[in-house]
Amino acid sequence: xxxxxxxxxxxxxxxxxxxxxxxxxxxxxxxxxxxxxxxxxxxxxxxxxxxxxxxxxxxxxxxxxxxxxxxxxxxxxxxxxxxxxxxxxxxxxxxxxxxxxxxxxxxxxxxxxxxxxxxxxxxxxxxxxxxxxxxxxxxxxxxxxxxxxxxxxxxxxxxxxxxxxxxxxxxxxxxxxxxxxxxxxxxxxxxxxxxxxxxxxxxxxxxxxxxxxxxxxxxxxxxxxxxxxxxxxxxxxxxxxxxxxxxxxxxxxxxxxxxxxxxxxxxxxxxxxxxxxxxxxxxxxxxxxxxxxxxxxxxxxxxxxx
Amino acid sequence: xxxxxxxxxxxxxxxxxxxxxxxxxxxxxxxxxxxxxxxxxxxxxxxxxxxxxxxxxxxxxxxxxxxxxxxxxxxxxxxxxxxxxxxxxxxxxxxxxxxxxxxxxxxxxxxxxxxxxxxxxxxxxxxxxxxxxxxxxxxxxxxxxxxxxxxxxxxxxxxxxxxxxxxxxxxxxxxxxxxxxxxxxxxxxxxxxxxxxxxxxxxxxxxxxxxxxxxxxxxxxxxxxxxxxxxxxxxxxxxxxxxxxxxxxxxxxxxxxxxxxxxxxxxxxxxxxxxxxxxxxxxxxxxxxxxxxxxxxxxxxxxxxx
Numbered sequence: 001x002x003x004x005x006x007x008x009x010x011x012x013x014x015x016x017x018x019x020x021x022x023x024x025x026x027x028x029x030x031x032x033x034x035x036x037x038x039x040x041x042x043x044x045x046x047x048x049x050x051x052x053x054x055x056x057x058x059x060x061x062x063x064x065x066x067x068x069x070x071x072x073x074x075x076x077x078x079x080x081x082x083x084x085x086x087x088x089x090x091x092x093x094x095x096x097x098x099x100x101x102x103x104x105x106x107x108x109x110x111x112x113x114x115x116x117x118x119x120x121x122x123x124x125x126x127x128x129x130x131x132x133x134x135x136x137x138x139x140x141x142x143x144x145x146x147x148x149x150x151x152x153x154x155x156x157x158x159x160x161x162x163x164x165x166x167x168x169x170x171x172x173x174x175x176x177x178x179x180x181x182x183x184x185x186x187x188x189x190x191x192x193x194x195x196x197x198x199x200x201x202x203x204x205x206x207x208x209x210x211x212x213x214x215x216x217x218x219x220x221x222x223x224x225x226x227x228x229x230x231x232x233x234x235x236x237x238x239x240x241x242x243x244x245x246x247x248x249x250x251x252x253x254x255x256x257x258x259x260x261x262x263x264x265x266x267x268x269x270x271x272x273x274x275x276x277x278x279x280x281x282x283x284x285x286x287x288x289x290x291x292x293x294x295x296x297x298x299x300x301x302x303x304x305x306x
Numbered sequence: 307x308x309x310x311x312x313x314x315x316x317x318x319x320x321x322x323x324x325x326x327x328x329x330x331x332x333x334x335x336x337x338x339x340x341x342x343x344x345x346x347x348x349x350x351x352x353x354x355x356x357x358x359x360x361x362x363x364x365x366x367x368x369x370x371x372x373x374x375x376x377x378x379x380x381x382x383x384x385x386x387x388x389x390x391x392x393x394x395x396x397x398x399x400x401x402x403x404x405x406x407x408x409x410x411x412x413x414x415x416x417x418x419x420x421x422x423x424x425x426x427x428x429x430x431x432x433x434x435x436x437x438x439x440x441x442x443x444x445x446x447x448x449x450x451x452x453x454x455x456x457x458x459x460x461x462x463x464x465x466x467x468x469x470x471x472x473x474x475x476x477x478x479x480x481x482x483x484x485x486x487x488x489x490x491x492x493x494x495x496x497x498x499x500x501x502x503x504x505x506x507x508x509x510x511x512x513x514x515x516x517x518x519x520x521x522x523x524x525x526x527x528x529x530x531x532x533x534x535x536x537x538x539x540x541x542x543x544x545x546x547x548x549x550x551x552x553x554x555x556x557x558x559x560x561x562x563x564x565x566x567x568x569x570x571x572x573x574x575x576x577x578x579x580x581x582x583x584x585x586x587x588x589x590x591x592x593x594x595x596x597x598x599x600x601x602x603x604x605x606x607x608x609x610x611x612x
Binding site: 100 | 356376378379382386391392393394396405406407408410
């Protein structure tokens, strides 16, 4: 709309959608660190809350419900950012459940939008170059949510259980339906039938849909080169053929390091070290499946910017 | 940018610019009441503050300085409203000097934007159908500011005097230069040489520039019909010829009422009563010069919507 808009630099836009506590912020954080905050802007679509926590009480609305969010304004802001324009983004303080003053965001080379509903509407989806849906095993997501919400957000365990039950209807009707719109679906889970130690990283199943040009992983992940990750032709939830990358969480540290170097050489910068920020899941904890997932997304972001 | 934007209803947009306490909100309030809040949205461009009052203390920035405002976002929001789209407008609480949660605004048939800097940039000006600059005599503006800021905003008289002195540089460099961009310039003042009672309404001098199609007031304000208002061909501040309407504050109530009916019949709705909301300057106080100025603006708004 601005006369200058067409000449502005347009960022590469990545969406990371998923239910509450699906690991969106953790996935995004590694990408921001690897790209650098001077080149990469990360924002939460969950900041577009229409009500404070106390205002919602009498409404029987959960914060993930579309009616609890300014989704039209989110669409507008995604369009503005995608065309290189700044936005005054609303802010929601999850720790205390209050909407507060907005903040000015200028688009950078890369814009990462994570949240429960960034892929809800067609207009919003059209703003992204790459879309990801995070779909961890439900038991794992519940454990993650319990740890975070009782730790950082001041809820009791009973309140978290109530919140999960209250949110299930919206999860089923508006959050999980976004999965079908993602170019990449990532599921972290424990491999059934194995008896790994408790601190073994989770394995990742990464569906690579042909809705965008995916890298030729068959050339990289030959069984003779690595046991950490492998490809498999499988069927998507709708029955259509899809490529699936499986990354094991239980392989040895040496194998993992070799696999990460192999993949980063092919997808990232040949000859460069694997960025130390990839795969970080918490203080002192690291996951090769997460790191390799992040490498795949970095590949798409860097491809998109060329 | 939205694919639906071209089909959205575009509002008629009016800007009311002027220095702090120039009477912008009072002028706007009568228009909103006359048009009805279901058809008319009014917003303050002064809500786009970048800092809280306390944050500005160490910066030697006054709130009217362009660097104290998100003027780029104001431009963006004016463009969005002008094309029929909603905005999430920031909010500044002038009473306590704090930025607070934003509010959702949907454009209506008429959008009135009042503030100190709505005509600062060419892009912002391009969003308006009609632009007004309020230019009361400086002594009157200072008296209005003193009364409002010590009354509603919790300042002491000494603080208001300091604020006026501190703001003078920005007034001269960025606020008053907007006067030249207005289609209509309104100056309220006391007529020099007269000894009217203290509660006599101020007179208004209304410059009607040919930058928009002005109504043919020469047909309406014939000296044989009214003494309350008259036209005069004069020179604008840059020396160019301009029409000037003078509305006296001191004529009798009967003459004023007749003049208001005469003008409202010609500019507003023929045969209809003068809207009771026009001319209100405070509790129980009314000004015919203000009412007639508002009628002129209502004419432009209603013309623009046809």
